[in-house]
Amino acid sequence: MGSKQIAQETFDDAVQENIAEFEMDPEEAVREAVQQFESQGVDLSNIVKAVRPPASENGQRQKHQILLSLESLSRAVAEPDVAELPQQLSALAAQCKEQPAFRYLAGQNGAYPVVLSACQLAAGDRDLLLQALCTLSALLDGQPDLLDGSGLEMLLQSLRERREDAEVALAGMRCVRHACLKHERNRQRFVKGGILPLLTGAIVQHGDSADVVRTAASALRVMTFDDDIRVPFGHAHDHARMIVLENDGLRVLIEAAKAFTDNSGVLSELCATLSRLSVRNEFCQEIVDLGGLSFMVTLLADCMEHPVSGVGRQDVVKQVLSAIRAVAGNDDVKDAIVDAGATELIVLAISHHLGNPQVCEQGCAALCVLALRKPENCSVIVEGGGALAALQAMKAHPREVAVQKQACMLIRNLVSRSRDLSRPILDMGAEILISEARAAHRDCDDVARAALRDLGCKVELRELWTGQKGSLAQ
Template sequence: MGSKQITQETFDDAVQENITEFEMDPEEAVREAVQQFESQGVDLSNIVKAVRPPASENGQRQKHQILLTLDALGRAVAEQDLAELPGHLSSLAAQCKEQLAFRCLAGRHGAYAAVLSACRLAAGDRGLLLQALGALAALLDGQPDLLEAAGQELVLRSLRERRGDAEVALAALRCARHTCLRHERNRQALVRAGILPLLTGAILQHGGSADVVRAAASALRVMTFDDDIRVPFGHAHDHARMIVLEHDGLRVLIEAAKAFTDNSGVLSELCATLARLSVRNEFCQEIVDLGGLNLMVTLLADCMEHPDVVRQVLGAIRALAGNDDVKDAIVDAGATELIVLALRQHLGNPQVCEQGCAALCMLALRKPHNCGVIVRGGGALAALQAMRAHPREVAVQKQACMLIRNLVSRSRDLSQP
């Protein structure tokens, strides 16, 4: 059963009651209201936990600050006041970025329509369009249901008609990513409308911009997710296949990486996307042939101090190892030693331990020679240490057990003390 929900008005009334009836100060009133509702199992993640200004003298309720900003934006849009729009859009975007509750409150009060109208008014003004798209991206973060056909067309048009403008492309890419995360209908609609070549095209067009490359790679990766629990099945595999076969996605990503050899953030993003595209044997082999494996091994060696990067690279190696021939290439490249080193160095990080054990598990599967390399390199001991370090982490325990099983299933001599 899901958590209980309340409206913003119900929460605000409870806070006001604490102030007027129990003479609490505002901060205490908010804390008391939060404790009261959470003790009843109410989900407050979408509720603004702040004191609303007191009612005016005529008894009219006052509004939260973000709604006042939204009202001002609505008036500027209605009056087509281009001089006032930038300030209101900037203010709305800043408040939306503060927390999900602000975005939800604005979304429930017509913010999407107001911002979309502002985008239309800004069509001929690059600076204003940038601010409008920025506000739209901030609003859509965590609220993909707000997007509809007109918004989809705006995102596509911005990427298509202003493809040479890196800043506009970046803002549109962020909108695309937010609208497709955990939303299969939006993903399928945008793919049908032709967003995939626009995403790979953005990487090619702006290959020198770290921000654009990261955003485009992230958007491509989201297109391969199957994370919307509202649909029985998604098109994740089909989208991955289209990116690779129809839009040369593997080559685009690996070539882009060559411009950022000293930027671990971009390389990590590209590796994570390559992992999502490794859905067929031939795709895994193509990544190796294009130099993707060397990229991953180098990145793992150079960024061993950064657990987030290490986790992404281990996940990519795990995906590549789905191809039996590529397993040998990974071992020959010296990746097993680096994986064991990563496990030892980040033993306290359950995500790194999970991905490290999973990568070794894949390398050991059906490969007795690799099993010997892993055991001699300390892989089995590292897996046991990970199990001891994280006894309550189911994913770590599972992957470590599967690794041990694969190590001994075809190499019985390795099971001896």
């Protein structure tokens, strides 16, 4: 994707020129303009790739449909025409959801203050507020910079005052989630404003609503992200600690899981959030004590007993494996996981979803953590087919560096304190696969070298410069 940017007007002019000067039909004119700009390294991800309506008889330029919808909404807000607002909000929301370029164009042309004004006008009208929040959510998706202090306060106030209304809470939390993705400042401002108890409270109060539980858990998880490249460091760990210690987050999430034993989508989101909260040894142990490990193992077993194909089920497996990997950071929890029979399920997960690199990566990573500093677990893993499954994953995904790296780390952990396991693993063809990974991926060099060394293979070890025998420049 290119790094250069152009204005929507520049693209529209190029399309009109293709139509007027070269007599192209509209679709051909758009395709030609796209090809022209992309060949110049221009990023068109935020450009509406459609023909703008022709100029009117007086020569005035026409606008794209989303800007016409924004103008209609602006008039309804300015008058204010409360009866007209629902229709205009709905039209703008639908177009914002259609593609990112539409909502970007709307955002660049002042849509946010208009939609925020609509939210403020609707404060006393429940149905209108719900519609306005849904429109704000659609606009903020991918554009967290649009949110200002007034919008943040409006969202917090709406969630506080209408906490008993599941639909309004859901719409508000979606706005919060969109506003906090890749935006550390918004995350910190929301946390300071008291969003965490509102999110955990929504899960407790609306524990029978799959949409509310899933969205609230997702919003909590976003608060633990460190994904804003504009800041040197974030407060991800602090936010995770606050969710657990100040808002009883682990208990809230695990209790919520009990109401959705048949809803893999909700359980997947809860697992993903729990894995983000497993930042301390005591938190990992608390997850086990509260029954979190039990529901993870049960969910994984269910996925293996009813192996439904498709992205949805594979995502559930991936999230469960990621959560098991996270809580296994506690050495005592490692034993609990192995005692629960999870190693066999992890191996089955890799085997059943061998074509999915993310499942293979997380499965190898989970086994890798379980094997770390635990020789007794290593024997269980190898006897259960874990080493063979990892090597099969390496064969299936030779170009996936993450799979290769995790598999190498797993092999190394299996044999580093249990050298008697080296020969069986070598007999499976480990040396060739690890050597191939080392040759193909620079990021695998160190872990592959360590795995080969601990397997007892002949490997060249490079000595780092020690400061002796002259200078660096020879």
